[in-house]
Amino acid sequence: MRPIEYARPETVGEAVELLSEHDGATAVLAGGTDLIYLMQKDVLDPPPRRLVDLKNIPELQDIRQQDDRLVIGACCTLEQIADSPLTAPLRALHDVIDGIRSIQVQQMGTIGGDLCHLPNCWYFRNGYGLLALNEGRSLVESGENRYHAIFGNQGPAKFVSASRFAPALIACGASVRIVGPQPDQQETVPLEYFYVAPKTNRQGVTILKPGQFLSHVIVPLARPLQTATYEVLQIEGLDWPLAAAAAALHVEGGVVRDARIVMGHVAPVPWIADAAARFLVGRSIDEDSAQRAGEMAVAGATPLSQNAYKVQLARTAVKRAVLKAAGLLEGGV
């Protein structure tokens, strides 16, 4: 039997030490909703020799308000986040949890696990690596790319970022705390800089290095924001969005003073639509301005051979996220 060590640290420091050994052939176990599957499919490179279970570290399971910031432990489950009154102002997060629809994943899945989720790219999950290369050539380009990237796909990575929360959290200005690789080492990084489009199969999808893990998500609460996420989901069950967008609007007197729009599942990283957001500043939200924001958001899209339809989906997701954030999305869609 392929030996595997299971470690249950009770402090962040212990966890860092346990993760740092075995030359990086370790993996963080949070909810386990995806890691176990990836191990069974034997597609992790290197295959982990030790799992470090973070669920017994109290500070990672806590949601608390510190001054004007919300600090969410990485091991908080989606259900815990949905049930916490502290998250009530962050509608965009609730939209994501509602969209996940699977009670099992809501109860087991964690926010940290979501943010570090590996792609659902079928080439990756069939053992062709993150970049899906075959003799140096991209399988995605000549193959089945209906669910792949329409932005940021000119480099070797053509999968889409899997995180459901990242667009909403980036739109809200969130940061993440990274601990390790030394037990007392930590840094805080804006979430938008957390993701990378890898150039090699072993680079991973985040800036995390061996021995590091994401311990907390920090969301600023100083300004009242109107937020929403809109995911285009084909079915009413657990499914990956075909495209998604999150919008965070700071509105005063019916006019947008500041805005952030981030698209998900359209690029190897969460894709920030700055031009669309800037366009909204100084305007009021209505069907027309939301539609134009959607159009601006997808202006630079570079679809692959099969996925031009995702441009339309991303455009619609942005429009509807903006309308929803403004409380203007009518029922039924």
Add this chain to the structure above:
Amino acid sequence: MAERVVAWKPRDKNTVFGKEIDRIDGIEKASGYAKYTADINTPGTLYCKLLTCPHAHAKVVHLDVSRAERTPGVRAVEVLKPVGSEIQWDGTIVAVVAADRPEYAEDGVRAIKVQYEVLEHFVDEEDLQTAKKLQRTKDLGENTKGDVEAALKQAKVVHRGYYGIHTISHCCLETHGAHCQWQGDDQLDVHLSTQNVSGTAGQFAGPLGLDAANVSITCHYIGGGFGSKFAADEWGLACARLAKKTGRPVKLMLDRATELKIAGTRPSAFAQITIAADASGRVIAWDSHHWGTSGIAGGTVRLSQIPYIFDFENRRRRATGLVTNCGPNRAWRAPNHPQLCALTDTALDDLAAKLGMDSYDVFMKNLDRVSNDKQDVYREEMRIAAELIGWKDKWHPHGKGGRGPIKRGLGMALHTWGGRAHAATCLVRVHPDGTVESLAGSQDLGTGTRTVIAVVLAETFGLDVKDVRVRIGENKYPRSGPSGGSTTVGGVSGPNRRAGLEALWKIFDLVAKEYGVDANSLEARDKKIWSNGKVVCSWKDACRLIGPMPLEVQGTGPKKDGLTSDGVGGVQMADVSVDSETGVIRINKLVCVQDCGAIVDLKTAKSQVYGGMIMGIAYALTEERIMDNATGRFINADLENYKLPRIGDIGELVAEMYQPDSEYRRGVVGLGEPPVISTGAAISNAVANALGVRVSVLPMTPQRVLAALQATS
């Protein structure tokens, strides 16, 4: 009571038969008490893992399993594709490792050294032109009736369209597999996930050099088959061989990916269709060329059944098979029918739109061209379905589905099936204490076989359903038929009724003698024996007269005594909403009006219809085998990306059983296949009605919906 004639009771005399009866094994299934093949773990059972080929077309040039055999915990390795074998589809099993634990078996698989020479593959089932260029096509025939060209010239409206429906997998929740255990050298006990309990012993015996009489097959419960589980299969034989080699019981269940890839698919069909009508909406010409694939065999759906149901006066048809490196097909619930319906009834609907007519009227107008005898049944079923879905109030011309982004539409389609009883026997045993047993080598594919048998015997003997013990799922019981083609309910109900009546008449004779009454005056109901409205004795008292040994009667079928027959129609209507900005389709309501002769259990009959409609929603909207041209692989062979609808995708389902007395008089007809056939076409037509654009290929994913909208904008 009356003379002794084999028949069902007059309809108004039934107390159980035709009522809504809960499944007698429902609690076992829902509680986990029911043991499926996948649940069998006798002491010492070894577990298997598979080495499968990741290439669509390859030759095995090197294979060394010696390291696997030496891996700790591994007990044996069985090679299915030795060096030199040519592999024709992704997922082909090359070798099987049996070990003390699944994890050891995985180690063993990893230790196998295998090399392939990768060969050119072709997996595109829709691309006829490329297939022709690569000489990957098979001419499957062409024939003509009447004068198509002349009719096209006379036509008021001619419609030309492209239609298609992709390959899907059977996707059984319980994967294919077996648990094998030898008793000595010449007796093999197999737990097999099978639709064919009585028919598989020989499939093990022959290749293994055993007497068929020494193979026992058991399948008490099966987690889905849909037409894909009739055989022992190479993996079943591998399981038996590994058990023999190791002297241990061995369990081999396919993993999910392999299940999807190699254990059965429904062939695809794509078609160029020309259909023409006169001014009144009557179709006067049909011209079609369809193609598709069943894998390396190069088949598609049957030429002789297109146009589906309708037999138009002037008709030309042609079929081409694509020879692809894709997993092979197996019978899938109503073989050929769902695809042919999805090609035909969509073209007819587009013709109606082009005529500017209500689709309902055009279907109605052409009913005199149906090729079965169901013309009047369809007419009546359409009328009922239209009322149930509110067709008259809600129907609008195609493309007038609303002003906002959400468009709503209605669609319909017709279907047909046989459903004759299969050849089967049973043994009915009445014990002196009044308990009743029925034994048959049948199986419950999910249709409620146990419940159907219990209902038939309870009605015959005047008992409650729970008073009947039904024993099925073992080949030591009297031979029954395989569960395929909607043949089981007729297959088991006829023999049980016949045997039950014969046993009952013997008991009546005993009662007549004992109590001095006329045997022909007797009837059994409410657990009592009655003569001319008066109680003669209790059922238990009557059974005591049997003597010390049970009374046994063999039942056989089918017979031409009217207990069973075949042939059904059926109509489905769909009410859908389509988000024209995202291409996402939601089912608001789906109505099926279904005839099926005399219904044994109204509840399980309706369940069949619900299940069929749900499966239809799946292949209409989400379910698709995606073959990747780059790698030649079935790239979505997991339940994450092989998308199945969830409960929230189903909408409101209405199963209306069409059961006038004329249906009751036909006897029992099977119902498994019919309700899955026309769902795809009905939903496609509803989407076309909503959008004013045909989404020509199923499943209608957002990608295809948006492409169709863009093509017309």
